[in-house]
Amino acid sequence: MSKEDGLREMTYQMVMRASWKMLQSGLLSEDEYLAFEAKMREKYRPVIGLLFSDIDLLSCG
Numbered sequence: 001m002s003k004e005d006g007l008r009e010m011t012y013q014m015v016m017r018a019s020w021k022m023l024q025s026g027l028l029s030e031d032e033y034l035a036f037e038a039k040m041r042e043k044y045r046p047v048i049g050l051l052f053s054d055i056d057l058l059s060c061g
Contacts, residue, residue, distance in 0.1 A: 005047060012044035 001009070016037065023033040 001047065008044045009046050009048055012040055012046040013048075015040055015044075 019028060019033060019036055019040075022028045023030065028036070
């Protein structure tokens with residue numbers, strides 16, 4: 001993984017963690033969260049983050 005790939009991955013993970021907290025606190029709806037996640041995957045093209053993108057975190061509680 002290049003330095004640029006690592007930076008993109010780290011940024012994606014931090015952004016998604018913040019958005020997950022917003023979802024949990026009610027600031028985002030599930031639909032808004034899922035739409036945002038799709039946009040962030042497209043923007044940052046994470047490598048590691050994609051390993052978990054097929055897991056439905058909303059049903060994990």
